[in-house]
Amino acid sequence: KAGVTQTPRYLIKTRGQQVTLSCSPISGHRSVSWYQQTPGQGLQFLFEYFSETQRNKGNFPGRFSGRQFSNSRSEMNVSTLELGDSALYLCASSFGQDLTDTQYFGPGTRLTVL
């Protein structure tokens, strides 16, 4: 079974631009979570979707948004990029609606904001 895939793997943007990252979960998984990883803050939860509904949201500004499609694929969008948005963005999928289920992570998208 294929793992979680994320595209693109690397991205360079400039301040003020917007970016969209994509995540395809493991086949059959319906929950998708997004995390931001930076050297200073570590792994921080962004949001989680199940059956196209956002169920949880972390403490991030409204510039960070996401959505999930009927096939469970998910996208996250960051508008008006800031230098501090440079990070590794990780997507994880799990089977059910319980967040205590094991989450399987993708390889991440490394975003650099110049």
Add this chain to the structure above:
Amino acid sequence: AQKVTQAQTEISVVEKEDVTLDCVYETRDTTYYLFWYKQPPSGELVFLIRRNSFDEQNEISGRYSWNFQKSTSSFNFTITASQVVDSAVYFCALSEAPGNTPLVFGKGTRLSVIA
């Protein structure tokens, strides 16, 4: 509020040595789940183990073993006879039940195994 502490920021060992990575957690729930993930230089977090709060039996998987002690709120991870391929950042994480709260990760421990 839930919290995970990995006090060891970086550990360096010589190949074939045993190494233990510490994880201390805080939670007010009686039902919760603990996880360990490995993050090699490629960046992907690799799932290692999931343990619920009612199962205090130690777990062994090849060279990996985990010691769960509720009395000290610890879930430590030991690698026996370490290898260079074990070099990575290891994260401990906590999820409270019912499962509507997201995973909370520790800051991670960077393990370097030197040949």
